[in-house]
Amino acid sequence: MNKWITKQVSKLALVATTLLVLSVGAYAADIxxxxxxxxxxxxxxxxxxxxxxxxxxxxxxxxxxxxxxxxxxxxxxxxxxxxxxxxxxxxxxxxxxxxxxxxxxxxxxxxxxxxxxxxxxxxxxxxxxxxxxGAVVDSIPPQVVEAEAIDKETVKVVFSEPVKLPAEDPQDAFTIEDNGTFTALIASDAGFDPADVSERTVLVTTEDQIANAQYRVTASIEITDKAGTPISSGISDSALFTGSSLEPAQPLEFVKAESVSKNGVKVTFDAPLELDLNFNIDPSENFVITETQTPNSGLSILGVEVEIENGNPTGTVALITTEQKAVSYTLTVNGLKDNSGKDITPDPNTITFNGTASEDPTDPTDPTDPTDPTDPTDPVLSIEAFNFLAKATFSAQKYLLHFTWELPEENDAIKQFFYISTDNEEFEKTGELEGGITAAEVDGLEPGEYWFKLTQTDEDGNETEGVVTKVLLAETGPGLLGMLVGSTILGRIVTRRKSKDQE
Missing domain, CATH: 2.60.40.10 (Immunoglobulins)
Structure with missing residues (x-):
């Protein structure tokens, strides 16, 4: 018999024996x-x-x-x-x-x-x-879920399911009008967003938009789902968006890629990389390295670091890799976006380099300094946590954050320390955990941006640099969705990704 039951807001299982609760004392907004x-x-x-x-x-x-x-x-x-x-x-x-x-x-x-x-x-x-x-007969029409101006010439349109575009002149399947004056905004091209392999997201190229104008984009019945069911005219076939004044992104160009150690590759582009590592880089998705002669073999990307000079990013990226061989490799960059969400993937998006089989463990960001603390072979990172994730719930009129993380098999940490920051610069220690714990709670947070850091200490008291995750709590309610924004080790993204079951 079907039952109505009260659901638990949090989707994370909480184990009392491994849970730390840290209180910072504040009340949440109404919901x-x-x-x-x-x-x-x-x-x-x-x-x-x-x-x-x-x-x-x-x-x-x-x-x-x-x-x-x-x-x-x-x-x-x-x-x-x-x-x-x-x-x-x-x-x-x-x-x-x-x-x-x-x-x-x-x-x-x-x-x-x-x-x-x-x-x-x-x-x-x-x-x-x-x-x-038998097979499902898909009679459910696709719907327009949302639209957003990426820049003054590009509109992102998201559908409820994967869709098919007309083979010829796909831009003609979209009508865009000023929602106040009904003046047409002419579309010149349309295609799938390369960053969305599901083919639910379409990028429509337009003439220059009017900044802050309200536009309505409408998809025609020429757009269908993969089963051939067309969008229903007049029923969830449109969405509003605000015109942008941002200039279109210019694709990066490779200058060179070179191996600087058996675990490091330095990649130089022709322009500075305006990237927030918390948001814009997923190493395993954005960077792929394969052997040029044997494409089925390659390297895993263990981390990414953008070179900073005088407080500003340069055009150089250091890739931390698994151990290389003395063969030719091909680096492919996919779906790279800047801080505004604009695609800056190089065109062409591949470049070759020769691997290094040397035992010299130099840092890819400074090959002359083997003692640099960001050296990928630094043993202190062997006990660093990964998949440091946060999800918010609402309980007893307060925000409640549930944290989970994973520890490497070789982890020999004796203690773990929890830190909190409101500016990602000054961190305050808020709790101490035993070495094997992999979950914690923080309650009583008021709306705002927070950074949480988790560090490990070994038996000699050496403390790791720590993994950091950023959390944004909205003013109007607990941010349950879209909160898992990535984990870093002082700027490096940890590549082990959560499974679909954890999303």
Missing amino acids: TPPGDVTNFTGTAFDGSVQLSWAPATDDTGIAGYQVHYGRTSVSQDGQSYETFIDVGNVTDYVLTGLNNNSAYYFSVIAYDAASNESARWAAEISLTPNAAA
């Missing part, structure tokens, strides 16, 4: 959660299910929905499902990649623009995919 989702139904197909529900209500409007599912029924207050996926602001969704003949349990919640979530799960349903049911 009004969306209404509970009703009329939740579904149909099982071959390896997939088709789900639908009635629109939820909210005092400021629904921003989207999350589908939660797993192999175990949720029947008690505070329980959570194994996996969830943010499906955007839609009321139908096809979930694929499921195992046939295995029962799955599903529910859904709504969230608003302030990231407040429904207080209770939708009535749970159970579905069992099976081959005999």
Whole structure:
């Protein structure tokens, strides 16, 4: 029997024996959660299910929905499902990649623009995919979820699912007008955002926009989903955006790439890199190194560091890699964006260099100084934590942050220290943990930007540089969504990424 139960806002399991609570004493802004989702139904197909529900209500409007599912029924207050996926602001969704003949349990919640979530799960349903049911017939039309001006000539349009564009003149599938004067903004080109491999995001090139003008972009029925279902005219086929005055980004150009040690590659571009390492770099996605003659073999990127000179970034990036061989390598850069979100991926985006098999462990940012503390072979980093992540919830009228992280297998830390900062410069120690702990809580935070640092100490009292994660708490409610902004080791991004189950 379906049950209405109260959901636990946090999706993180909290283990009392490994939890540290740090209080900084403040009260949160008010919140009004969306209404509970009703009329939740579904149909099982071959390896997939088709789900639908009635629109939820909210005092400021629904921003989207999350589908939660797993192999175990949720029947008690505070329980959570194994996996969830943010499906955007839609009321139908096809979930694929499921195992046939295995029962799955599903529910859904709504969230608003302030990231407040429904207080209770939708009535749970159970579905069992099976081959005999055949493939799902996708009759759900794609929808425009949001639009944003990236610069004065580029508009990003995000759809609710992967779409197909017309083979010829794809820009003609979009109409853009000033929302006040109805003056047309001419589009000259359209194509998929290379940073979104799902093909849900389209970049539309326009004539110069008027800064701060309100525009409406409308997608035509020429745009379909992958099953060929066209967008429904007049139903979630448009979105508003504000015109930008930013100049279009110019692609970088490679100057050179060179191996400076068996674990380091220095890459020089033709212009300074305006990059925030907390937001704009994912080493494993943005940088790929393969052997030129054997593309199936290559190097893993362990970290990235932008060279700073007189407080400003230069055009040089140091890549920390797994151990190289004395062969030719090809570096490929993909989806690199600057601080404004503009794509600055080099064109062409590949360059070759010769690997180093030397045992000399010099730092790629300073090959003449083997004692530099950022040396990738520095043993102090062997006990550094990684995947240092934060997720906010709201409890007892206060913000509550749940932190989780992972420790390397060779970790021999005796103690761990927690620090907090409001400017990413001055950090205050707020707690001490035993070496094997991998979760903590911080409560009582007021709205604002915070940086949290986690360090490790060995038996001799040596303390690591630490991993840092940034958290933004909105003024209007607890930032439950979009908070996991990356982890750094004093500017270096840790490359081990969370699984989909953790998102």
